[in-house]
Amino acid sequence: MSEETKHLQTEGISRRSVFGAAALASLVASQAADASPAEEPKAFAPLPSFKFDIENQTGWVGEAGSAKEATAAEFPISQSIAGVxxxxxxxxIRELHWHSLAAEWAYMLEGRCRATVISPNGQSEITDFGPGDTWYFPRGHGHLLQGLGPGECHFLLGFDNGHFSEYGTFSITDWIATTPPAVLSRVLGVPASALAQFPKKEVYIGPGKVPTEPIENFRDGQLQPTQSSHKYRLDMQPPKVFPGGREFIVSSKEFPIQTTLTAVRMDLQPGALRELHWHPHADEWQYYVRGRARVGIFGSHGRVRTEEFGPGHVGFVNQGYGHYIEQIGDEPTEVLILFNSGEFQEISLAxxxxxNPVSILQDNFGIPKSLADQLPKRETGILARKA
Known part of the structure; x- marks a missing residue:
């Protein structure tokens, strides 16, 4: 049995288990919601951990590169988004490949790389990326990544399916190595004897030569470049600035091809606080680039959980859960955030x-008007350190 077959079988078992558990949880939650106050359960399960240390994993390591992933298998709470x-x-070269189960988003953290991508209409694009740039490849679009030097490049990948595994993609060498030679010879137009020069198994990430010239032309001179760019220079856009930090946001509104995900780069100054808020239609997946933070989430029925995060940690907040992000430490904190929707939505407590009218707040909280008048009237985004 091949490793791919083992992987797919294991993945299938994992998915059935996860989806079965999810269905049971959904049924229990539905029954609890329909019950009268007198019938409500007296206790709810505590909130699970929403923290994962992706950079401390072994992952896949080869002579030309490495990959570490956080999927629902390693990080069970993250059912909707996976990261690498x-x-x-x-x-x-991260060889020519495609993903059948998920679209791919990325943010360049360090270094430079080149990407090629082809869409179903036959249009292609070759683009170079540097720090602060993002890309988005829709599900099923074939693509390749190559490090450009002079040093190692590092990027964060995000996928709109928590059960997707980077190690289970459709790679060109794997396909060629498993196709009958007679068929392959006809398709490639080369003698069967020449096929011995091709790899006998999946390469995944392999060594290559750094390009010595600017972007080359397509091998097919009649091929048309895509009219829908896969590149967005996130760090070059004007951010939303708040007293305690800033946010760079890219949704399908700014980057039309990015239809299934929204990304945010958030910078928090020492002592800053990302105010209490929730996202009504999307889960939130976080990757901490630098600095430290404390995150508190609220899951109804008195259930709260707080975790502390540092560089290389991943966090996850379920759709609709109230939460805040509190910067801790003396150095600024940088967080990359993904939402599994192309539209950005949030509701702040402020x-x-x-x-609402002042009288409503008085009655709801049982407080005097003088105190209700002091409560915030509009969002503050990121609050500065308290003096």
């Missing part, structure tokens, strides 16, 4: 309070 931390040495 990948590094390529100069010239190294806006909610501001959208």
């Amino acid at each position: 931390s990948m590094r390529l040495k100069p010239g190294a 806006n909610w309070l501001g959208g």
